[in-house]
Amino acid sequence: NAGVTQTPKFRILKIGQSMTLQCAQDMNHNYMYWYRQDPGMGLKLIYYSVGAGITDKGEVPNGYNVSRSTTEDFPLRLELAAPSQTSVYFCASNHRGLANEKLFFGSGTQLSVL
């Protein structure tokens, strides 16, 4: 199993550009999450999804959009990139209803907006 796969690993954007961070999991998990982690800080929840077709805002959703058309994929869209969105982005997934609901994380996408 590949687990949670994020692409790209690194990206540099100019202010105002848009991009989509890809996230895919092959564990048939129903829940998926997007977090951002600024240098020396903890993870902040951007958006999450409890299943295909259902998404909800986290702690810091402004400037981002998500969709969940399939169980496997949960892309994160930045429409108008701003320097404040420079961060490392982590996608995670888990399956609720089990004894262990730990999150499985991808390896992250390092994004710089200049």
Added chain:
Amino acid sequence: GESVGLHLPTLSVQEGDNSIINCAYSNSASDYFIWYKQESGKGPQFIIDIRSNMDKRQGQRVTVLLNKTVKHLSLQIAATQPGDSAVYFCAEKTSYDKVIFGPGTSLSVIP
């Protein structure tokens, strides 16, 4: 609002000593708590979890304690090793199914 925070941002311990990392949470309705370890340049790795109907849970060299009265969580690492050097995060699952992370504690093991 919801928040999870740590009392100590950095912690240095001698190799072989026990480490204790603390965490405070504010959402009394949270029912599931998780500790993660993050090494430089990597994603968080699961260490141990505990549900709100438990006070203590033990793993291999790690123990998590939950005090619901004061909304406090701690991670104890026995016989700390150099490989334990990392940033440690606590996280809580809130009543709205969000998983919220605290700011993290950096653990440094002195050989």
